[in-house]
Every structure is written in structure tokens, then in C-alpha cells.
Amino acid sequence: MARHIYSCPLRWSDMDAFGHVNNAVFLRYLEEARIDFLFGSEFGKGNHSFSDGSVVARHEIDYLRPLVHRPEPVVIESWVTHVSRASLTVSYEIKDEERVYARASTVVVPIDRETGRPRRISDEERELLAAYRDDEPAADPADAVEGAVAV
Secondary structure, three states: OOOEEEEEOOOHHHEOOOOOEOHHHHHHHHHHHHHHHHHHOOOOOOOOOHHHOEEEEEEEEEEOOOOOOOOOOEEEEEEEEEEOOOOEEEEEEEEOOOOEEEEEEEEEEEEEOOOOEEOOOOHHHHHHHHOOEOOOOOOOHHHOOOOOOOO
16 A cells, blocks of 8 residues: 655744644645645546546544644645545545644545536546555554644
8 A cells, every 4th residue: 555645845824823833724735735646646647537626525634733833844644545436535644753743534526527516436546546545544542632723
């Protein structure tokens, strides 16, 4: 099983009044990693089916500890945890070498641009997604929540 690795820079403007990355900014980080995975990585090269259109049906984020601005980027690992007939779930960990800051998942629904309706995931797409398929990682007790992320 492969995981897509995305190096995500932190911007000064990502911080909120409490001195850490705002919870809403995490969604932008996940979007950047997901777009890089589905369109810019080895998975996305030559596979233009998802670029025809897709929508986000659901996001779920567990904030494990505050992330503060620093010059070093964080790493976002992405992989596929579920594929149904007309959706897939991308899971993520936002982390560095020492800590996991958040775990998240996004349900993505491919759509037919002409009709604007959800479409089935093809056998070819399933085969490509299978290389990135894995179950969610077990929660590490050391990753207990250290502090909430401000809203």
C-alpha cells in the first residue's frame, strides 16, 4: 500500500488570534494534499477521470494538538480507506517527524459534468485506487488531545 506524501508550507496568515493554525485552515491543507494526490502525483498522471469533476460530500477532522507557525512544512500523508460504487474516502495524517497534529477523512464523489449528477467509479479507477488502499491507522495513545484548536 502506498501513501501519497505532500509537503505543506505553513503561512503566517494561517494563524489565528490564539497563535496557532486556525481549524478552518486545516481544510485548505487537506484540499491541497488531495488535489496533489488525485491530479499531480503518480496516481493522477495519465488518469484524468477525476479531473472531469468531483465534489466533497463530507469532511471529518480530529484535531490532536495545536499546530503553530514555523518555517518547516508539515507532511500530509493521504491514502484511500473506502471505495463504493460512486464515492471514495481519502484519509490523511497531518504530521511532522515527532507528532501527528490531525487525522482526517474526506468523502469524494465523482460527478458527470454534463448532468451534474454523481457517476459510478470505473473498474480502471478502482484498480488505480487499490494501490493506495489501506485501513485507518490505529489511534496511538500518545496522540491524545493536548489542546483544542480555536474556532
